[in-house]
Amino acid sequence: MNRVFVIAAHPDDEILGLGGTIRKHVNEGDVVDCLILGEGLTSRQNDRHATDKKFINSLHEDAKRSGKIIGFRQVFFGNLPDNRFDSMDLLDIVKIIEGxxxxxKPNIIYTHHKGDRNIDHKITFEAVLTSCRPTGEYTVKEIYTFETPSSTEWDFSYGSNSFNPNVFIDIESSLESKLNAMACYTTELREYPHPRSLESLQIIAARWGTVVGKKYVEAFQLIRKIQ
Known part of the structure; x- marks a missing residue:
């Protein structure tokens, strides 16, 4: 049994990036927990505090419902300022993750790709790598990064910042669970052809499937694996 930990910046990132893979882990008997660092929504106002807390609470309830569908054991919330992680000391974010x-004591971690357009995703990646240094009695043996539709593909990066997956997970049996889980996020879903539409998520999975001869796939970049 693997102990899997998903560390995401915002509510819905955990489903957009790897909902099918999470469900597959759970179906295979692994225990999967999730930490969502950011509160969500508040970046849509000029003043973070102008967002009514009831909307944030409602979004977090959506995350919990989504988490039940996808199979998380627990969903934790860091309540950091949405799209304002760069206003904080990196060490403070590292300490949250380290805790x-x-x-x-996970042995597998999934988190954001370092080259995403979203600043919170970039900082989450850096904080995870710092938190999971292979020193002392470390437990984390594998770290993977995932793409986040409406962020990764909008960076238009080349070279080392590009998302270059080298691990592909067949999610044909769990795609429906991913789509059902994403449907819980009523404030985050968009109409096709937006990348955060249910149709787009299916198309993205099909596109990665063509790369490795499968019907539906989620793609990841392996950062570290210790055997």
Whole structure:
């Protein structure tokens, strides 16, 4: 049994990036927990505090419902300022992640790709790598990054910042669960052809499937694996 920990910046990133893979882990008997660092929504106002807390609470309830569908054991919330992670000291974010890693002792971690357009995704990646340094009695043996539709593909990066997946997970049996889980996020879903539409998520999975001869796939970039 693997202990899997998903570390995402915002509510819905965990489903957009790897909902099918999470469900597959759970179906295979693994325990999967999730940390969502950012509160969500508040970047849509000029003043973070102008967002009514009831809307944030409702979004977090959506995340919990989505998490039940996809199979998370627990969903934790860091409540960091949405799209304002760069206003914080990196060390403070590292300490939050370290606390959960020390408690949960995962051996597999999934987090954001370092080259995403979204600043919170970039900082989450950096904080995860710092939190999971292979020193002392470390438990994290594998770290993977995922793409986030409406962020990764909008960076238009080349070279080292490009998303270059080298691990592909067949999610034909779990795609429906991913789409059902994403449907819980009523404030985050968009109409096709937006990348956060259900139709687009299916198309993205089909596109990665063509790369490796499968019907539906989620793609990842392996950052570290220790055997």
């Amino acid at each position: 959960y890693v020390n408690e949960l």
